[in-house]
Amino acid sequence: MRLQAALIMAALFAAEAPAQVARIFLSGTGNDANDCSNAATPCRSLQGAINQSPVSGEIMVMTSGGYGTATINKSLVINAPDGVVAFNARTITVSIATGDKVVIRGLSLNGSVFADPNGIDFTGSTGGTLVVENTVIAGFTQGINQAAATLFVRNCEFRTNDYGILATGGDVTVENCRFEKNAYGVSVQNGAKGVVRDSVAVGFFSQGIAYDADETNGASTTLIVDNCAAEDNQVGLNVHGPTAAIRATNSTITNNFIGLGFSGGTITSYGTNQLWNNGTDGTFSSTIAQQ
Numbered sequence: 249m250r251l252q253a254a255l256i257m258a259a260l261f262a263a264e265a266p267a268q269v270a271r272i273f274l275s276g277t278g279n280d281a282n283d284c285s286n287a288a289t290p291c292r293s294l295q296g297a298i299n300q301s302p303v304s305g306e307i308m309v310m311t312s313g314g315y316g317t318a319t320i321n322k323s324l325v326i327n328a329p330d331g332v333v334a335f336n337a338r339t340i341t342v343s344i345a346t347g348d349k350v351v352i353r354g355l356s357l358n359g360s361v362f363a364d365p366n367g368i369d370f371t372g373s374t375g376g377t378l379v380v381e382n383t384v385i386a387g388f389t390q391g392i393n394q395a396a397a398t399l400f401v402r403n404c405e406f407r408t409n410d411y412g413i414l415a416t417g418g419d420v421t422v423e424n425c426r427f428e429k430n431a432y433g434v435s436v437q438n439g440a441k442g443v444v445r446d447s448v449a450v451g452f453f454s455q456g457i458a459y460d461a462d463e464t465n466g467a468s469t470t471l472i473v474d475n476c477a478a479e480d481n482q483v484g485l486n487v488h489g490p491t492a493a494i495r496a497t498n499s500t501i502t503n504n505f506i507g508l509g510f511s512g513g514t515i516t517s518y519g520t521n522q523l524w525n526n527g528t529d530g531t532f533s534s535t536i537a538q539q
Contacts, residue, residue: 307327407428459494472494
């Protein structure tokens with residue numbers, strides 16, 4: 249009886265124990281024919297590691313190297329730690345379902361090698377989530393192209409892209425990022441909703457738009473800009489279309505050719521912005537006192 253009770257208890261504890269997150273290892277000296285389940289037998293390509301990864305698994309990048317194009321269609325984490333240059337010159341496509349979550353951390357993407365249009369092409373359903381952290385994206389038409397779903401971008405750098413981030417649907421939140429010499433830093437269009445906070449967008453004087461809200465196909469588009477800087481661009485904050493809206497607070501718009509640009513729409517200040525020393529400052533549509 250005691251043995252039977254012990255076996256029952258052991259079975260219960262086993263059933264209640266959380267599942268272990270499987271780790272897949274990736275190295276510049278690996279081989280996709282490996283099982284990739286430990287540091288001694290890593291995969292060679294990012295796609296090979298994704299294929300080996302279970303749902304909600306974690307891909308650990310062990311060494312610096314180039315890891316190639318990939319398509320992600322399930323929840324997982326890609327993690328390149330500090331000191332490892334995980335280079336990719338091809339598009340990473342994220343196409344996930346409702347409830348899925350993908351985290352991409354620590355990559356270095358450069359589109360000038362093969363001229364792929366997108367660094368990360370996020371085409372997931374309305375319920376999926378993509379998180380991009382500690383990543384450098386340069387030289388693409390769209391650094392991140394978001395068509396739907398939910399996107400979080402943190403601690404990233406975007407350089408010399410046509411669009412650093414282009415959101416044409418869904419919700420995007422950008423935190424603590426730098427946009428340098430892009431034609432557009434962050435552009436939300438076609439009914440997308442965006443928040444950019446604690447970020448900087450700088451460019452060439454008389455070129456580029458730092459933060460942009462563009463009504464497309466009659467869809468109302470809103471961008472919140474909080475504690476940001478826009479400097480040395482063609483336009484600091486730009487709205488296009490009758491219902492496009494930017495709401496700015498605690499932000500500095502200076503040394504741009506045009507501070508506030510309008511082709512319809514509104515740019516609202518919450519009374520804590522600095523708008524000065526632009527070729528043409530422009531005027532906020534309205535100023536609302538903080539509550």
